Amino acid sequence: DVKVTQSSRYLVKRTGEKVFLECVQDMDHENMFWYRQDPGLGLRLIYFSYDVKMKEKGDIPEGYSVSREKKERFSLILESASTNQTSMYLCASSPPGDTQYFGPGTRLTVL
């Protein structure tokens, strides 16, 4: 079974803090993705990566950065957290052109 894990299920941070969300997959997938999900807006792609040290901007990259130093790990960084970044963050991985498998999600609250 594909396993995608995320570092935290729930996270509470203060405005201005630097936040790290980590995602690890154990299936040797090339592709990894970060989404945020908000009511009424669906899943919106923040960043994705096709390979180690490769990254591509998604639809809403502003205020975020990513790091992929190892194939199995894809980190999302909020440089200076703001209240409008309160959301559910979902990581996914996939082989090239194939099904995306999601992690359990991190519900982030920024106060």
Add this chain to the structure above:
Amino acid sequence: QKEVEQNSGPLSVPEGAIASLNCTYSDRGSQSFFWYRQYSGKSPELIMFIYSNGDKEDGRFTAQLNKASQYVSLLIRDSQPSDSATYLCAVSDTGNQFYFGTGTSLTVIP
């Protein structure tokens, strides 16, 4: 911008009935089509994928694809209360990116 449209619902069906969920997409170059189920507070899980025109059946679930009409649907036969969830349609082109609809909320009434 590649659009994937779903009726947000909520869609309510009685237990044992057929639930029909619909999705349209804007990009004619789309190649792969996926249905995910998402329970409240959980992450999406894959139910079915379909690549070719026609029907694909898996247990109580049937995916239908009509590329000419840019339309994909999911039928759930003998609906159960445990099927109550939000169903996400996803579409992929020849690349690796997925485009998701906003989801249809389904409630199966016992």
